Amino acid sequence: MLRICPLSSLLACLAGLVLLPSHAAMADPMRGEASFTAGTVGGGTCSFVDYPLSPGLFATGIGPSNWASGGKCGACLQVNGPRGSVKVMIVDSCPSCQQNRLNLFDDAFRKIGDPTDGIIPVTFDIVSCGITSPLWVRNKVGASKYFFSMQVLNANFPVTALHVSTDGGNRWEETSRQNYNYFEKEGKGGFGKDRVMVRISCSNGRQVILPDVSMAEKAETSTPVNC
Known part of the structure; x- marks a missing residue:
């Protein structure tokens, strides 16, 4: 309990x-790309078993260049894509991802891009999870x-x-x-x-x-x- x-x-x-003094975001948005996966929060490398995301938060994996050996687990990103913006929490690594690649969970990807595209250009900042x-x-x-x-x-x-x-x-x-x-x-x-x-x-x-x-x-x- x-x-x-x-x-x-x-x-x-x-x-x-x-x-x-609080620093809510990185100085400049990072430019990269996003793919998508049918992952689960509890199944990710961050070991967030039995942890429900807060309303309005979605999930993502992140590539080796930003993974920091687990140091980014639990960090939230505001991700901007061709169709809009979504806030996601880093819950998993993505060893096969190229530099600055996010592997968004599919529900997050659909908020900012068309799944038929497979990979979309994005920018993202570290922000407060709220x-x-x-x-x-x-x-x-x-x-x-x-x-x-x-x-x-x-x-x-x-x-x-x-x-x-x-x-x-x-x-x-x-x-x-x-x-x-x-x-x-x-x-x-x-x-x-x-x-x-x-x-x-x-x-x-x-x-x-x-x-x-x-x-x-x-x-x-x-x-x-x-x-």
């Missing part, structure tokens, strides 16, 4: 949001205090780092994002605690702190804010 921060911890959760519900984290199957493996879901901007504290925020330890979109401790170990603090950094300069996160496998923890 998704655990929302209780009222008693609400101020602590909110205090963890550090507001810095999600109004909270950001949350989920532990991998097999995770424990001896094996840390956690993903971030529902973030409005790309997640750039995840740090863990076992001493109430006095010291923060780095984790590394894997290409299957889970952050893990160096050496595949754990932090030795059943509950920790987690700090999430987003590309727009904001940070969100979750003050009380379980290390149990498949545990999910939410905060009342988003980045």
